[in-house]
Amino acid sequence: MGLVGTLDGMAELPTVSLMQPTLVSTPFHRPGWIYEEKVDGYRMVAYKHGGSAQLVSRQGKEFARRFPELAKAVAGLGAESVILDTEVAVFDRQLISRFEWLRGRLTGDVATPPMLMAFDLLELDGEDQRTRPLRERRQALEHLLKGEQLILPVRRLSPAGLEAWKDVLRAGYEGLVAKDPASPYVGGRTLAWLKVKQPHYREGERGWEPKGKS
Numbered sequence: 328m329g330l331v332g333t334l335d336g337m338a339e340l341p342t343v344s345l346m347q348p349t350l351v352s353t354p355f356h357r358p359g360w361i362y363e364e365k366v367d368g369y370r371m372v373a374y375k376h377g378g379s380a381q382l383v384s385r386q387g388k389e390f391a392r393r394f395p396e397l398a399k400a401v402a403g404l405g406a407e408s409v410i411l412d413t414e415v416a417v418f419d420r421q422l423i424s425r426f427e428w429l430r431g432r433l434t435g436d437v438a439t440p441p442m443l444m445a446f447d448l449l450e451l452d453g454e455d456q457r458t459r460p461l462r463e464r465r466q467a468l469e470h471l472l473k474g475e476q477l478i479l480p481v482r483r484l485s486p487a488g489l490e491a492w493k494d495v496l497r498a499g500y501e502g503l504v505a506k507d508p509a510s511p512y513v514g515g516r517t518l519a520w521l522k523v524k525q526p527h528y529r530e531g532e533r534g535w536e537p538k539g540k541s
Contacts, residue, residue, distance in 0.1 A: 342372070342383060342387055343372060343410065343449060343514065344514025344515060345370070345372070345385060345412065345514060346412070346447070346512050346513060346514055346515070346517055346520060347515060347516045347517065347520075348504050348506075348516075348517065348520035348521055348522040349516055349517065349518055349520070349521055349522070350521075350522050350523075350524065351521050351522070351523055352523075353523070354488060354489055354491075354492035354503075354523050355488050355489070355505070355521075355523075356487055356488030356489050357488060357505065357507075359507075359508065360488065360505050360506060360507055360508065361461075361462075361465075361483060361486065361505070361506050361508050362483065362484040362485065362486070362488055362491035362494075362503050362504070362505050362506075363446060363481050363482065363483055363484060363503060363504045363505075363506065364481055364482040364483075364484060364495070364498075364500050364503060364504075365495075365500060365501045365502035365503050365504050365522055365524065366414040366416045366424045366444045366481060366501070367416065367423075367424040367425065367426040367500075367501040367528075368414040368415050368416030368417070368424055368426060368429060368444070369384060369390070369414065369415040369416075369429060370384065370385045370412075370413075370414055371383065371384055371385075371390060371413050371414065371415050371443070372384075372385075372410065372411070372412060372413070372449075373397075373401045373409070373410070373411040373413050373443060373445070373478075374401070374409070374410050375401050375402055375404055375406070375408060375409040375410075376407075376408045377407065377408075378402055379402060380398045380399070380401035380402035381398070382394060382397060382398055382401070382415075390415070394415060394441050396440065396441070396477060397415065397441060397442075397443050397477055397478070400443070400475065400476070400477040400478050401443070401478065404471060404472075404475075404478070405471065406451055406452050406471060407452050407453065408450060408451070408452055408453050409448075409450060409451060409452075409471070410448075410449040410450035411443070411445045411447070411448060411449070411468070411478075412445070412446055412447035412448075412449060412512075413443045413444060413445045413446065413478070414443075414444045414446070414481070415429065415441055415442070415443060415444075416429070416441070416442055416444050417429060417439060417440070417441055417442070418438050418439040418442065419436045419438055420436050420438045421498075421499065422438065422498075423498065423499050423500065424444075424500075424501070429441070440477070441477075442477055442478070442479060443477060443478040443479070444479055444480075444481045444482075445468060445472060445478055445479065445480055445481065446480070446481040446504075447461075447464055447465075447468070447512060448464045448465075448467050448468040448471065449512060451467060451471065456512070457511055457512035457513070458511050458512075459511065460508060460509045460510065460511065461506055461507065461508045461509065461510050461511075461512075462508040462509070464512070465480070465508075468480055484503055488505060491503055491505075492523065495523075495525065496525070500525075501524060501525060501528050502522055502523050502524035502525055502528070503522065503523055504520055504521070504522045505520070505521045505522070505523070506519065506520045506521075507519040507520075
């Protein structure tokens with residue numbers, strides 16, 4: 328898989344430079360942009376090569392043993408090689424992602440097992456997809472994941488930015504990520520992806536507020 332490198336001291340684990348949205352303080356609308364739910368979970372890159380799969384966190388830690396069913400689902404995708412940018416999440420009965428449940432504080436309101444919510448496709452069958460515009464990567468992602476149960480495309484919101492923010496507030500999501508559909512996938516902080524978060528989101532419930540979490 329040509330686009331991946333390796334991590335210092337962990338040569339068996341691949342890594343890519345992740346695209347990071349820039350936080351903005353207020354909701355907005357940009358004509359033609361798309362708006363996605365901001366999932367409250369663990370950022371994870373899913374790799375498939377042949378019949379094997381790896382789940383690697385942004386910090387370079389391997390999570391396939393912790394989430395074996397997700398690794399199995401990745402390994403079963405209908406392509407020889409795949410790299411997905413995803414978020415691992417667990418959802419309640421209102422289909423709100425609950426970060427704290429990934430840390431073991433489950434309740435009777437759990438509605439799903441751990442899921443991979445995929446928002447980008449970086450490689451497919453050995454071909455680097457990152458230079459393609461987001462709209463094309465998303466189409467290919469949806470085609471790849473058709474019929475999957477544990478790996479789903481992240482939910483799209485209203486195409487109007489301010490209405491998308493109303494979707495967030497109405498549903499109780501953490502926030503949204505607005506994206507330029509023409510943007511290539513470029514590692515590092517970017518202005519082609521902008522995130523808006525609810526202030527003080529579920530404080531006291533999440534159990535831990537990670538610094539710099541995207």
